[in-house]
């Protein structure tokens with residue numbers, strides 16, 4: 852079993868109220884778990900600041916498949932970086948719109964470069980990079 856460190860923190864009343872409100876809004880009913888998640892979130896953010904750190908990412912792209920060459924370009928970029936791409940899923944949202952979800956694992960710097968290349972393609976309507984972690988360095 853993990854050893855537990857206990858410490859108390861001092862907060863201004865206003866900040867403490869805001870924290871309780873934030874917890875409620877985000878489904879926490881336990882301060883310790885809320886604080887643990889905030890700490891983990893910051894640690895993962897730090898992992899991404901190190902270009903060489905191994906990280907995991909989920910990239911979503913919404914685009915119109917009728918846009919000239921776009922599907923081919925998006926596929927070509929993924930082939931060029933096949934070492935990073937773990938999997939991708941394509942969903943036809945309606946007659947025109949597609950959602951592509953690409954899961955990647957590799958060095959943070961490389962993933963950011965590939966993600967930006969995909970996101971910045973003309974006619975990609977919306978995209979988002981979820982920057983997460985392999986979980987190896989977190990408890």
Ligand code: NI
Nearest residue numbers: 916942943949
């Ligand atoms: Ni489609």
